[in-house]
Structures are given as structure tokens and as C-alpha cells.
Amino acid sequence: MIWNSKIECMSRDEMRILQGEKLRKIVAHAYQNSPFYKSRFDEHGVKPEDIHTIDDIVKLPFTTKQDLRDNYPFNMMAVPMSDIVRLHASSGTTGKPIVVGYTETDIENWTEGIARCFSAYGLDKNDMIQVSYGYGLFTGGLGAHYGVQKIGATVIPTGSGNTEKQLQLMQDFGSTAIACTPSYALYMTEEIRKRNIDMNNIKLKVGIFGAEPWTDNMRKELEEKLQIKAYDIYGLTEISGPGVGGECECQCGTHLWEDLFYPEIVDPETLQPVAPGEKGELVFTTLDKWGMPMIRYRTRDLTCLNYEKCACGRTAVRMSKIMGRSDDMMIIRGVNVFPSQVESILLEFPEYEPYFFIEVDRVNNTDTFVIQVEVKPEYYTDQINQLVKLRQRLASRIQSVIGIQPDIKIVEPNTIERSTGKAKRAIDHRKFE
């Protein structure tokens, strides 16, 4: 089903006109009401009057995650805080998180995006959707929650964790869809098997998976084991949250809701637009987000866009699966991890050398996160317990800052590569293409 066929199936020409009108308005709003954007545009020598059509977007400067950090918490807001009805935040890279504020209209538009996704997955008011994304500062839980209510379905707000209860309610209530990370869904399939749960008691028909990269093999496995159709939902906190785009029944790319979130693909080195269909970095401009507009926000996600009309009838542009990052961020078990975070934590410990190497892999559908470190010579001892404790302290500290527990592997001195230039500090063995 198509939630908003007027928009989702609009001709490309009409869409570009609509985008141009919306861009003019949001740029004028940002310039007039956000000191951050005013000074950024002034530095760049561009005025709202220079924007006529959507093609003029290339005249505007980019925004980055660093801008969000530098303006923490509220300096990027373009409305008085009294007009902000909700805040969300994502975990910080080195200390500070990033904060996003929404007006009532922003929440409505975000929810509209999610409603389009859910409809595209074939869900409607007759469905019962279990939201197993985390609720709270993370956008996943509340975002999906509002989307479920918007399409008139029943929301089961289980949140993340407590798998036993999740599986119990899934059977008792007869959940017809579940929204969670694909790795958590795979973990659930394991638990279903271990507990000998009869698949006849599970009524799921759709899985709504996002917040981390996943592969076609994972899709196949989830679809077989849970007897569902597994769909991608894409989004990021900076742009609003999940529901910036989603797959349709054709599962041939993620439709982006480009009347709300305008996508561009640029070369991450030159920052120039790439030729249509070419791979590059995804950049978003929020065309209808007033609390904290994002103008040409660099997502660092690498992908490509396909503007051909889809077999489902939608003209909304389709994005390929994310093919990687243009920075060194990794998403491990759904959590954003930057090597620079590990570095700054390591520097808090006098016992460790400031060198490390991160190894990420996926074993039995769970991400592994190994950090190799070296202990300084004077801290080696004849007692194994002391090293075990030292290792545990580092693992706990990383868990509390980043949010996931690493395996710390102490290696022999001078094993980790020292390099004066840009050392390769991580390797990701997972395959996402």
C-alpha cells in the first residue's frame, strides 16, 4: 500500500519544483533564525536570495557532525526552545553527545516518513507491531512507536532487551511485525530455537530492520527462520531518526522520502556532486524540519542513488545498501564506534601504551569487537591476575563510554604497528555488499 501516493508517485519534474520551493523556505528560515547558519552562509558568501530552484543547493555550505558537537547542546536550534517539543541524542564520540530538537511539525513530518515506510512493508491498522528498538534518547523506539500509531496499527512498546518476555508477548499477543536491529532479530531466532518455541505460535509476517548495516544473507536467514519478509528502514538521528527511507515490497533499494529529506551524492574528497548513479557520500538537506534544520549534512555513508521509477509504482528515489563510510566510524552491534574514542580512553590508563588495533568480525551473526593493546614494560608482572584485572578495567571503561563491551587482547610489546602518518587502526572483516 502507498501511504501518500501524491508525493511518493509524483513525477520527477513536479518533485523538483516542490523541493525547490521547500528549500527556499527552509534556507530563509535557517538564515534568519539560526546564528550558526547565518554566520556559516555569510562566511561562504551565499544569501537566501541566491536560492531559486533545487539545483541551487550546491551553492550552500556543508554541515558536519563536528558542527553538531561544537554547538552542543542548543546552538543550532532555529526556533526558541519553547517551540521545541522533544529532544533526542546519540552517543558522543569523545565525550559530548549530539542533540537534536524537534518542533511539533518536525515530529509530524518524521512520523509521516515512518508511516510511508510501514505502509510500503504492507502494514496497516490490522497489524500489531512490536517495537523492540530502545526507547529513550535513541530515536529508534519513539520514532517507530509514533509511526505505528500513525498508520492506526497497534503498538507493543517492548523496547530492547528482556528477550524471554519479548518472545512470550510475541506469542500471547500475536505480534504481526517486529521493529529491531537485524542482529537482535537473529539473536531472537537463536532463542526461539533454544526454547523450542513452536513457530506456529509466532504470527510475525514482517520484520522492520535498521540502525546497523546488514547483508542479503542476513535477510535470507531472517526471512527463512522467522517466516517473514524482512525490510530495511533507514535513518539517522541528525536528520530525524528512522524513516528517512525504507524499502518497498520489491526489496530493490531503499526509497528516500525526498520531499522531506533531500539526498545528494558527492565525492567525499572534492565534495563535488558525482555523476548520476555513481557511488559517493550521501548528503541530506531536511526540507521540512524547523527546530533544527540540517543543510547539506554529510552523513559519511557511502552509497548511490537510482532515480528510475520503481516496479512498486513509486517515483521516490532509491538508495543502494550502504557500502561503507567515508570516515572511520564502524557500527558494531548497532552502536557507533570511532577509533578515536578508543584512543582517548586508552590515554586515561597509564598502564597501557597509546597504541591499539581494532578488529571487527561477525561470528554466528554477532559482531565481535576485539581491541589489541600493549601494556607498558614497567606494568608487566609475574602475576596473571593483575593483567586480567587491568584488562577488565579497560573493557569496563570502554563499555561505559561507547556502550558495548570489547574483548581486550593484550599483545606482546612492539606488535602493534607504530606509524607517524595516518596509522591503520582498525580492520572490519564483515561483508556488507
Place this chain on the structure above:
Amino acid sequence: MLIRQLSVFLENRQGKFAEIARLLGNNDINMKAFTVSESADFGIARIIVEREKIDSAYNLLKSHSYAVSIHQVNYLNSPNQPGAMAVAMEELCKAGVSIEYMYAFADDASHNSHLVIRTSNDELANQILSEL
């Protein structure tokens, strides 16, 4: 009495201990005793060499990038007869000294058993053991 022991950090990889044994052997350093204790992914080799060679062994391992350290441990030369060790352990226990680790080695030249004992208080343990 207190003697000095070498401790070498080793990753759990095949042949790691052989590497050290070969290195010491090639440099004419004899290991009188050793033990390896390990966790899941690393181990610590504790090695006793002849007293006059311990510093050169240390420097040799260090120059080959090993994480090596020297610690004082108790050495007990106890008669090889039933109950001899029990007495030593009881005395340490009475004094509130706990054992961190311990290993024994044999010596063809005597009929005594040789024990290396690392305790929570090696100075006190030394005093107690020498009064046995």
C-alpha cells in the same frame, strides 16, 4: 631464601615458549626451572636461571622485545620426605601469608625437593621459612 625470577609475558601462540627456550639456550643460559600459567589468550612464563646469568638473560630477552620483568620469590630447599611441605605451608598460613603461586623442580644432585613460592608477603615468608 629469596631468589630472583624472570617473568616473560607470552601471547598464546604456538611455539612462543620454544622461541624463548631456544634464545636462552643459544646464549648458553640454562633454565633451572620454569612454569607457564595462562589465561584465555596470554600466559606468563616464570623462569629460574643460574644466579650469575639472570641479568644477562633479562637483557637478552629485553633486547628481543619480550615483556620481561624480574621479581623476588621464595626458594625453599626441603627434604624429600612425607610432611615436610605441610609444615612449611602451615607456618605461612598461621602468619597470614597467602600463596600466589608455587612450583617445584627436581635436582639429580640432591634428594631434596626445590620449591619456588610467591606469596602475598615474600619478606615475611622468607623469615618464616628460614626458621623452619
